[in-house]
Amino acid sequence: MNLLAVILICTSATAHADCSRETALDVQTAPASSPFNCMMMGQVTPARDPELLQGHYAKTVCERRRLAEPATPGRRAALP
Numbered sequence: 001m002n003l004l005a006v007i008l009i010c011t012s013a014t015a016h017a018d019c020s021r022e023t024a025l026d027v028q029t030a031p032a033s034s035p036f037n038c039m040m041m042g043q044v045t046p047a048r049d050p051e052l053l054q055g056h057y058a059k060t061v062c063e064r065r066r067l068a069e070p071a072t073p074g075r076r077a078a079l080p
Helices: 035-047
Strands: 003-011 026-032 056-064
Touching: 003 035, 026 035, 035 056
Parallel strands: none
Antiparallel strands: 003 026, 003 056
């Protein structure tokens, strides 16, 4: 499985449902091989920097990785 663990660092004043890539103070990503691995990355990544969470919380979202389209000669690859 090609998953991406997306760890959103949001302020405590932001409702959990409103915490997204657009509203997060910081967005960290890590590759994940399974849904379980994705959720574990969501725990491990913020634990490496506990000061990051002072007054904030981490929300983990597991997304399918988007693969770039193959580039044609003379053109760059584009994401879907």
